[in-house]
Amino acid sequence: MSGASTTLGEPAEAAPSPSATSRLGRRLVDVPEIGIVLAVIVAFVIFSSINPLVASVSELQNLGVDLAGFGILAVGESLTIITGGIDLSPGSLTAFFVVVSAWFLTTERVPVLLVFVITTAFGALWGLWHGFLITRLGIAPFVATLVTYIFAAGANEAIAPNPIPINNSTFLALAGSTLFEIPIATLVFVVIAILGWFFLERTYIGRETYAVGGNREAARLAGIPVNRRIVLAYVVSGACAGVVGMIVASHLTSGTADSVSGWELIAIAASVIGGVSLVGGQGRMIGVVAGAALLVILRDGLVAVNVNAYYQSMVVGVVLLAAIVIDRFRVHSLERAGSHFDRRHPLDAVVDKAKQSTAPMG
């Protein structure tokens, strides 16, 4: 602690060389996303061995379109959670944009490319509104987005009491066509996920977003524009809902008011399963993508192996629970691993233990 100034790196020589298994253990601790990726693979192998059709091209394409929906929402959702907030609106907003994009396209006859742009922009604008409520008026994210959750659900019914048919081929290509056998929607998801990864891990704004969620006051005092980072997360989340709305509309070939429900919870679950901490400041895009993939595979896979729909939600619940429990274990082992290098930490634990032991309960 005192005296000789050993700086960076030196204590490493004292570290025991880890065995192969403990190295794998450490890696799992450092990169928890690996576990979820493995779970995705295992789940897929199990389902396709029960029902080989799961691995067929058409089923995989279906899977890809579903993944695009959940996955894109999860990307936006995870950003808001990383800032320490939450977005309850994506499900309702998606349903809203299913109707709105169809309405633009069919009822208002807006050119299709423009529909892509204005629907996304509309979503971003709605996210901006959330950001305004949260940062300027100091409304809790939960409440600010809950308002939208309720409002948008009613609004889409109001706009389209009856489904609005869509017959624009470019628009329908979004979910209906493929490029190299991959659905366009899935490609859109891949691009968005890569952008999300790049944003979080390769831009300074992304790092600052983590900092805002990790310790808001520390971020503020370090000169980070906290409010702008928060607003951006909700803007992205809103825009993602716009994109997903169009994908769903394209998939359904109509603007149907009650097209999706509960997707915000799936997006939140995907984030949490993927290792995004609800406290904020933690989580990576690869985990979010894997979390979304796991949920989609479970959902579609359980259908494919003829499991009753009731059980699907239960399975998802169990997976969520498992993810949370594993995360707790991971955090504990991380704290223990950290304590190797810490002079105070193990002692604190020792003292705590000693304190408890002075008062044995019978």
Place this chain on the structure above:
Amino acid sequence: MSQGTSSITGRPGAPGEDLVLTGVRKAYGPVVVLDVDHLALRRGEVVGLVGENGAGKSTMMGVVAGSVRPDTGTVSIGGRVLGAGGPLHAQHLGVAMVSQEFPLVGQLTAAENLLLGRRPGKNRHLVDKRAADAVARGILAEVGLDISPRRKVDSLSVAQRQMLEIAKALGRKPLVLILDEPTSALAPAESDIVLQLARRHAAGGGIVIFVGHRMHEVQALSDRFIVLRNGRIVSDLRREEATEQRLVRDMVGRDIEAMAEVSSSQANRPVAFEARQLAAEGLGPLDLAVREGEIVGVAGLMGSGRSRLLHVIAGARPSTHGEMRLSNSRYRPRNTCDAVAAGVGLVPEDRKAQALLLDSPIRWNVTLAVLRRISWRRLVLSVRSDKKEADRIVAAARVRCTTPEQAARALSGGNQQRLVFGRWIAVQPRLLLLDEPTRGVDVGAKAEIYSLIDEQRKQGMAIVVVSSELEELLLMCHRIIVMRGGRIAAEFKRSEFSKERIIAAAAIDRVAG
């Protein structure tokens, strides 16, 4: 120090030596936290155990109390070897420990707490309240604690709880009484009682191990001093050898030198920061100028506006009046981003709550305020430039870590503080504001933080330090301003420094307007 003779054989110790540690070693991973060849304590001794945070005091106490199992070695208590039974066995052998925080059960009464695990009276299954009260009253009287045994612990003051805790330990009639900073929550009168109790326990043939942070208390009480450093016993001193200077030197491993010469006046350096008639809610109006390479200390009581002043300058709180200038250009921060961009940094008071991303890597923490600058085209943050910058800062701020990828949470207090300091070394602001820069760090780490501050000062940084430790300000500042009620009550040049006058200026109300 009687070393060697009985250490290898595992013999429980010579007669009269009733607590013997032999070859005790404990490591957590690669870090050896305790390594004691031989230590024998005799009945009737009060032993002061001193050392910095992390020196191994807690581990040593834990080993004696049975809650920490050493990797090697034996502990024998009253001639019997402490076995694998752990804390219960240690208790059985006569070890009682009083710690700083209270493992008392709040919903239970004083008597119930005192007798936890014991059941006076005849019935084996039912609690005989009257018998319990009688026993408890006796124990309470012994420590001079005048409360009803039926009082709930929740309703007691912190000091009363601490006394109750001591009563509980003494109630077991232990051979070895371990007191871990027992007086930190107590007023002087109560501390005296504790010290007397400890003396009495030793006089009655017990052994007292006393850990205290108030050095004069340890000195007043102990017959013998064990100094731990890096898990080893570096000295074992008799009362007359143990001067304060000697103890501190042994704890730290060297004499703490006064900080590098600050006597050279900075009066002819250019002014780096100036505030005129600066006012904010609960602050000012006040004038303040800091020159390049100058350290200005801010003294004052809690609530005198010290921290508020720093926060206003750092743009973290709005100012309502007045103007500020930074290197002769107008400085009007609307928020902390403006302040950092203009070259003002703040090391806040509470590093965990206000400065650190505890669960993020050290790397993220040190580069937090320079992310934009080290990004390619002011946008793309490459892992390489981030790592390079982090390595540079970790070295410059002398943060001791295995790798910058470790979580900041795993560092000790002093290391965390250097980490936060490093964040601003990276920025190189013109004006650095330090709010309690050495709070909660140990003596050695303090000295290092002082030298880091001095290095930055020498490079021309203007520095304002708020501290509750007057010695610290006297040591490192060129000037000290004293705040009271949000205003500057007095100002002292280095040649006029006087502890008494500064304290008087901070504490005395309304002498000057």
